[in-house]
Amino acid sequence: DPExxxxxxxxxxxxxVVNDVKVSEDAEWAIITREGASNRRNGIVxxxxxxxxxxxxxxxxxxxxTAGIHxxxxxxxxxxxxxxxxxxxxxxxxxxxxxxxHAGRFEIRPGETDKVLHDVWAEDGYAxxxxxxxxxxxxxxxxxxxxxxxxxxxxVSSINYPAGNTHVAWRNRDYVFLGDEIGTSDGMxxxxxxxxxxxxxx
Numbered sequence: 657d658p659e660x661x662x663x664x665x666x667x668x669x670x671x672x673v674v675n676d677v678k679v680s681e682d683a684e685w686a687i688i689t690r691e692g693a694s695n696r697r698n699g700i701v702x703x704x705x706x707x708x709x710x711x712x713x714x715x716x717x718x719x720x721x722t723a724g725i726h727x728x729x730x731x732x733x734x735x736x737x738x739x740x741x742x743x744x745x746x747x748x749x750x751x752x753x754x755x756x757x758h759a760g761r762f763e764i765r766p767g768e769t770d771k772v773l774h775d776v777w778a779e780d781g782y783a784x785x786x787x788x789x790x791x792x793x794x795x796x797x798x799x800x801x802x803x804x805x806x807x808x809x810x811x812v813s814s815i816n817y818p819a820g821n822t823h824v825a826w827r828n829r830d831y832v833f834l835g836d837e838i839g840t841s842d843g844m845x846x847x848x849x850x851x852x853x854x855x856x857x858x
Contacts, residue, residue, distance in 0.1 A: 664709040669701055670694055676727045678735075679705070685753055686711065687735055691724035698724040700737060702753055717748060717756040729776045729783075731797070734759070734806045736776045736783060743773040745785065745795075747807050760807035764793055764814070775824045782856070783809060784825040784832060791816025792825050792834055792851060801856070813857050820846055830854040 672692025679686045684705055690698040699721035704714040723741025730736075733751040744763035750756050764787060765771055772788035781799025784792060794812040796804030804810030816822070820836040823846070827833075832853050836846035 665711065667701075667703060667711050667713065669713070671698070673724075676725075678728050678730050680730055681732075683708070685714065685750075687728050687730065687750075689725040689728055689737070691726065691740065693724075696722045698722055698740075700725055700728060700735065700748070700756070702750065702756060704753075715754050715756060717758075720758065721746060726773075727775045729778050731778045731806065734797075736778060736797075738773050738776055743769075743771045743787075745773065745776060745783070745809070747809075749807070760809070762795055762809040764790060764811070772821075774822065777825055777827070779827060782812065782827075784827060786822040786825050786834070787814070788821040788823075789816065790814065791822050792832060794853070794856060815851060817849060827853065 670693045671690040674688050675691055676689040686703040688701045697718040699718035702715045703711040705711055725737045726740050727738040728735055735748040735750050737746040739746050744761050747760035748756050749759040774788050775786035777784045783795045783797045787793045793814040795809040796802035796812050797809045798806045802810040802812050820838040822834050823837045824835040825832050832851040834849040837844055838846050
């Protein structure tokens with residue numbers, strides 16, 4: 657009843673922030689992300705949605721994710737996780753829901769620390785990474801155009817802009833819409849940048 661919304665249940669985890677929630681396409685499970693856990697065991701938590709009104713914790717993955725996970729995206733049995741500590745994309749195999757496993761990793765400028773990965777979104781074999789000062793980074797995660805696979809992505813292209821930071825990206829047809837953040841003395845402001853990706857390499 658949309659005019660009488662009711663809280664049915666809550667899932668409580670050790671975290672300062674649960675920053676993201678994503679639900680699988682079949683709506684049988686979900687991922688929540690953790691930041692700021694008291695024991696620094698952050699990472700992801702897998703929820704069983706067999707009873708959607710009363711989710712239960714099924715499993716978690718914290719190894720190599722202790723700095724916190726800001727955002728995730730689900731693509732089939734693969735979870736792409738934005739690692740706060742490394743600014744890399746951790747790739748997690750969730751085919752065994754009770755036992756998630758690391759399956760790969762992708763990042764720009766490996767070894768360099770002056771980068772921030774803020775968000776990931778994927779569709780039709782491409783991942784769209786919001787890499788803050790570095791702008792939008794597109795990776796082949798199974799499209800087949802640049803040799804990438806879901807667990808071994810390949811760089812396709814990138815674009816940034818002179819002022820502001822890429823916060824989030826969302827594709828619709830031949831365009832990617834980028835949410836921008838610009839820090840000012842009186843707070844945050846920003847723009848929506850519209851990127852033409854009809855020629856995805858340019």
